[in-house]
Amino acid sequence: MFCEKALELIKELDRSPDCLSPFNDEAVRQVLEEMKALFEQNQKDVNAAIAGDASYMSGVHLRHAALERNKRCLLAYLYNRLRRIRQMRWEFGSILPPDIKASLCEPEVQWFSSYSKLLATYMGSIGEGSGLNLTQDVRPPKSLFIEVRCLVDYGRLELDDGDVVVLKRNSQHLLPRSQCELLVRQGVLEHVAR
Secondary structure, eight states: OTTHHHHHHHHHHHHOSSSOOOOOHHHHHHHHHHHHHHHHHHHHHHHHHHTTOGGGHHHHHHHHHHHHHHHHHHHHHHHHHHHHHHHHHHHHOSSOOHHHHTTSOHHHHHHHHHHHHHHHHHHHHSTTTTOOOTTTOSSOOSOSEEEEEEOSOOEEEEOTTSOEEEEOTTOEEEEEHHHHHHHHHHTSEEEOOO
């Protein structure tokens, strides 16, 4: 049956909308092999049709439609994975958690690295030489300082003003939002709501 593996890739994306499943090398390889076989059969049938036997053309049209569907499914699979990886750059920063990084294939890791560099270059060019971290305040802050609880033994954190805070498990601190928002997203700190 044509396009089954390509459809499985799309279903795989649909089953895990909030997370990134490991890159399915085997299914992608099988789809590409199917596409190659369909293309080669189409070439043979087109050559037969050129020689005067037009009865092969309906098969050519069917295989061409299967090729187009496989191509659309592969592109949708790859595009949606890259879209999720881009979103993770904004959520986690320039360093991905190890479990997510293990789900990426090598070209996706390279794309993530290139995207991070481009984003960092752009953020550095904003403002009067000081840059602006666009990933810091995803939502407008209600206050400049927030109370946080440390979830792990993190160690020393140097603030922009030069103060040093030691982050130990279960310790609570009142810190500038801009200094700790990334650590909150990474799971090092937890915002204490009052």
